[in-house]
Amino acid sequence: MNAIKDAIKSGRTVVGTAGSPSVDVSLLADAGFDFLLFDTQHSAWEIKQLQPPIQAMRGKQTAPVVRVAANEAYQICFALDAGARGVIIPMVNTRAEAEAAVRACRYYPVGNRSNAGVRGEWGEFKTYRDYMDAVNNELLIVPMIETNQALENLDAIASVPGVDVLLIGPSDLSIELGVPLDYACDTYQRALDKIAAAAAKHGIAAGMYFIPPGMDPNFFVQKGFKFFTMPWSPWAQAGIRNALAEIKR
Numbered sequence: 552m553n554a555i556k557d558a559i560k561s562g563r564t565v566v567g568t569a570g571s572p573s574v575d576v577s578l579l580a581d582a583g584f585d586f587l588l589f590d591t592q593h594s595a596w597e598i599k600q601l602q603p604p605i606q607a608m609r610g611k612q613t614a615p616v617v618r619v620a621a622n623e624a625y626q627i628c629f630a631l632d633a634g635a636r637g638v639i640i641p642m643v644n645t646r647a648e649a650e651a652a653v654r655a656c657r658y659y660p661v662g663n664r665s666n667a668g669v670r671g672e673w674g675e676f677k678t679y680r681d682y683m684d685a686v687n688n689e690l691l692i693v694p695m696i697e698t699n700q701a702l703e704n705l706d707a708i709a710s711v712p713g714v715d716v717l718l719i720g721p722s723d724l725s726i727e728l729g730v731p732l733d734y735a736c737d738t739y740q741r742a743l744d745k746i747a748a749a750a751a752k753h754g755i756a757a758g759m760y761f762i763p764p765g766m767d768p769n770f771f772v773q774k775g776f777k778f779f780t781m782p783w784s785p786w787a788q789a790g791i792r793n794a795l796a797e798i799k800r
């Protein structure tokens with residue numbers, strides 16, 4: 552029903568990439584990524600304009616995942632009505648904030664998501680209740696850990712039913728820790744280990760929103776992280792360069 556959620560549950564490492572309004576989504580949705588990220592917090596995507604690009608991903612293996620601009624029920628509602636299979640929520644700092652985010656993702660009786668009769672891209676269901684139950688159970692819910700307060704509340708956040716991933720906001724977390732963009736220092740690395748341990752303890756995944764410049768993704772894989780976004784353009788350029796080199800040899 553939701554391949555990306557199944558992958559996370561099975562313990563597989565999942566890798567997505569960020570799209571942008573100037574790049575055809577089908578190019579990236581056909582490239583093998585587990586998810587395509589629509590970032591409405593820090594990129595040019597507008598939350599109210601996501602339905603057409605998400606519809607263009609129908610039938611693809613790559614799942615549309617939306618980062619909302621803030622932990623607000625109405626933002627989450629826009630993302631889900633557009634058909635997102637997963638939602639990333641920035642700056643989740645307490646158990647109450649994590650619970651509010653999960654409630655906003657789910658219909659009654661387990662949540663308070665408002666209904667507009669929009670089924671998004673979840674396919675055909677016998678009854679409307681079947682659709683609501685499927686979305687309630689299958690949506691991927693990803694709070695971001697990027698403050699000192701969140702670090703203090705890791706167990707409380709990770710144990711909220713419905714939370715699937717603790718996703719680090721690498722740069723915000725480094726700023727909060729007083730080591731801006733110093734991703735290799737001990738203070739930062741200790742925080743990463745603490746987050747990975749909390750996720751493991753609660754049987755969920757830990758993730759990095761991006762791999763810090765110059766660092767090897769495998770370093771984070773070995774630390775136990777399972778959810779990554781990687782930039783696609785260096786890989787695309789390398790593939791093109793290789794193909795051209797083959798022809799021009």
Ligand code: 3PY
Pocket residue numbers: 593697719720721722723724760761
């Ligand atoms: C962060 O680095 O804090 C992020 O949220 C990535 O955009």
Ligand code: MG
Pocket residue numbers: 641697720721722723
């Ligand atoms: Mg951030």
